[in-house]
Amino acid sequence: MRGVNRRQFLAYMGIGTAVGLINACGGGSGIPTAGMMTGGGGSGGGTTTPGATFQDPPLAQLTRNGNLVETTLSPMRAQTTINGQTVTMMLYNGSYPAPTIRVKSGDILRVNFTNNLPANADITGTNVLGYDMSVTNLHTHGWHVSPSGNADNIFLHFNPGDSHTFEYDLSKQWGGMMGFYHPHNHGTVGEQFWRGLAGGALIVEDDTPELQNYEEHIMIITDISIANGLPTEWTRQDYMRNLGDIVMVNGQVNPVLNIQPGQVQRWRILNACVYRYLRVSLQNHTMYLVGVDDNLLDQPVPINDILLAPAERIDVLVKADQTPGTYTFEDLNSNTPLVTVEYSGAQTNDQIPTTINSATANWVAQLRQMDTSNLRQVSMTLSFVRGQGAINGGVFGQNTYILESPVGTYEVWTIFNRSGMDHPFHQHVDGAVILSINGGDPAYAQLYTSVNGLKDTINVPPMGSVTMLVPVLDYTGDTVFHCHILGHEDIGMMGIWRRV
Ligand SMILES: [Cu+2]
Missing domain, CATH: 2.60.40.420 (Cupredoxins -  blue copper proteins)
Incomplete structure (x- = not known):
């Protein structure tokens, strides 16, 4: 809590006058109001003139040999142009947005990864939490793959110059989804996102004919604020909330x-x-x-x-x-x-x-019929504790909350939000079936508690809760669940999911 004034402290706690401040600015599930523009910016509100011709993100260069697909990803310092301004950012392969990787269910994807971020440069160095901004890693958000070894292992981290070969076995990953890749090195994630490593798409091709043509x-969609040719400096307050003025x-x-x-x-x-x-x-x-x-x-x-x-x-x-x-x-x-x-x-x-004709949706429809009363019930509370994020009172890296779940079972998790801010809760490896949402936007709750979809990220409204059926399938090993306001994760709103 170095150098945090009372207002910031209240903001961290999600209480007092700070509640109004936070909710007025991009506060999420709430009904849109004019107040949300306050401090939120946007790129000129409704008056922005149409820009250039729409471009999809570039496709990653892949080499395919049977079901083995290889590509190269390298975070680096690079310049790009945003809204006519030259900006020096952290970019995968120097590209903004990052390249799209398209693979198929059953593929093995090998990513030859090199950390080409410079050490001790103006956009690296040590951040306000004391973490080295040039250290990074890789997470395949949304993929049902192993969280261990050389796969989606977010406990690995790489210094400048380090190389690593990730290998993702997609034999248990169904088709028809879009995940995304991004860094997951605790303490630097929000800021590395802000500076450009906000991910490229990870498409797993469809397994259905109806959507092919x-x-x-x-x-x-990303946002940023720019000053002096750089994304604006990431301050202590930005761990709580950080809205870019360009969308x-x-x-x-x-x-x-x-x-x-x-x-x-x-x-x-x-x-x-x-x-x-x-x-x-x-x-x-x-x-x-x-x-x-x-x-x-x-x-x-x-x-x-x-x-x-x-x-x-x-x-x-x-x-x-x-x-x-x-x-x-x-x-x-x-x-x-x-x-x-x-x-x-x-x-x-x-x-x-x-x-x-989605086999996955048919499976989710069956899960919705499951009698959940005999399943293990888990409760998790998201909160701020003395200016840090916490799950069940545990701050990640200090007194980390650990949930141990047996693989091959189903669990019912209820996520409680004991703060005045929205928190998008994200769990790795397995998507969940949303059973109920208490609070927030009724349309959002109605939608996600009825569709036959698996959610890896779900918004937990202020002082509300979400109950979900979590399949714990296929993969053992330690992974995490956390708030996907990544600044909140960096200040501790993350726990370990020990799959045994
Ligand atoms: Cu959060």
């Missing part, structure tokens, strides 16, 4: 995406902001939700707008079925345009499918 786009999709401010009249496009959307809660909507259009964090659904769910907490993903179909013109895909929480959608080209008449 649509034009597809990936939308990675981007794939590193672009309000790009223009063309759609043919009558066309259906598939958009795979990720909130990769460190703190910003989004409520996304396409003006005058219904979006059809076909996939959530970890899997495709069995049928499209029509939605007008949807809360997207940090690290949540949605897979939606949109149909250009309105009067030809220009429509804004926007964040209703901050009244910020994300993408300008422009009708152009020849009339066509694509259809939204009525069902999706």
Whole structure:
């Protein structure tokens, strides 16, 4: 708690006057209000002029030999251009956004990783918590792979110049999901995200024919503030909340995406902001939700707008079925345009499918029928304790809370939020079936407690709770669960999940 004044302390605790301060700014599941713009910025609110032509993130270069796929990832210091400004960032392969890795269920992905971040440079050095910013690692968010050895092992860490070969066996990973990769080195995660290592998409190709023929786009939403050619300095307050004043999709401010009249496009959307809660909507259009964090659904769910907490993903179909013109895909929480959608080209008449043949959704439907009364019940409480984040009172790295779960079982976890802020709870390795949500946005609760989807990240509303059915399948080893406001994780809101 070095140098923390009373207001910051109250903010850490989520109490007192700080509650209003925090909730007014990007506070998440709440109803969008004009107040959310306060301090939140956005890229000029609703008045941002349309930018350049929409670009998908680049594809990673892969070499394939049978089911063995290899690629190279290297975090490095590199320059990019954001909204006309040159910015020096930390970027995977020098690319912003980071390259998309597309693989298939059953593949083995080998990532040849080298930490090319410079030691002791202006964007590295030691951060305010005392961690070395040039040390990093790699997490494959959302993948059902081993958390141990050379796989999704977030306890590994790499100094500048270190190389490592990660190997992910995707034989137990079903198709049809978009995860993302990002650093997971405790104490530096939020700041490394902020400085550009906010992930690239990890696509596992579909196992269903109904969604194969649509034009597809990936939308990675991030935010940033820039000063002196760098992302603004990450201060102690930023561990609690940090909203960038520029909001981007794939590193672009309000790009223009063309759609043919009558066309259906598939958009795979990720909130990769460190703190910003989004409520996304396409003006005058219904979006059809076909996939959530970890899997495709069995049928499209029509939605007008949807809360997207940090690290949540949605897979939606949109149909250009309105009067030809220009429509804004926007964040209703901050009244910020994300993408300008422009009708152009020849009339066509694509259809939204009525069902999706998703084996995973069928399995989740069975899980929803399970009698959970005899399952082990686990309760976890998220809170702030003396300016640090905690789970069941344990601050990660000090008196870490450890949950031991037998593999091959199912557990019911209830996550309580004892603070005045939203916390997106994320568990590694296995997605969960959401059974109930107490508090927050009723539409969000209704959606995620009814769809046949697996969630690896779920928002736990202020003073509310989430109950979920957690399959503990296939993989032993230590991994973690934590708040995905990554600054909260850095100050301790993380626990160890010991799978035995
Ligand atoms: Cu949190």
